[in-house]
Amino acid sequence: MNPELSQLISLQDVDVEIKRINAEIESLPAKRNELESQFAAENKEFLDVKQQLDEALTQKRRLEGEIEAEQQMLEKFKADQMKATNEREYSTSVREIDTAKKTISGLETEVLKLMEQVEKLDAHVKERSPEIESKRVEMEKQLNEYETLAKADAEKLTSLFAERTPLLETLSSETRSTYDRMSKIKSGLALSEARDYKCLACRMTIRPQVFNDIRRGETLITCENCGRILFFRG
């Protein structure tokens, strides 16, 4: 066989594989998104409750912080009261103590309400959690598989390009430009297999004499109809 023809066949095999891998890599982010949004949609109720619980807990911590600050103020007002040297100072601290106590009591009521809410939400979350978590593990396993696939694909691409360069370099510049041109026009398939007196890419019938020449593979023959370089697989 013409050495250029066998190089071209290898080159096209490499290019077809590069194209397949690139398509696979490009499809991964959408697959990832789909998986994540499917999880979010299927578990919306649970995730909403979980969010409400998180918010209630944050709110509770904030109120507890306020109570602590208010209690420190109360201690200070009490100390002021002890140190009061006249009626005016004394009655001021009495008023401040009273206000602080009311504020603390109001905050404590809010905390109690929140604790009831937290208890209910927490019970719901705990009940459903094992089931949802196992679904989440399942999803993350799948996401990891995509990640592994993406890495393997990147490695494959590197080695395919390493294979491609010497194949391309040994072609004559004329053959190389034919291949490049046809590859662009025919979306990556510059070559077509000839079988049963037909071009498999465009189904055009090949005359017996031409078919025999293709079978011998001594020269580069292009399809009269689609222009692809024809080859015969023995």
Ligand SMILES: [Zn+2]
């Ligand atoms: Zn053809």
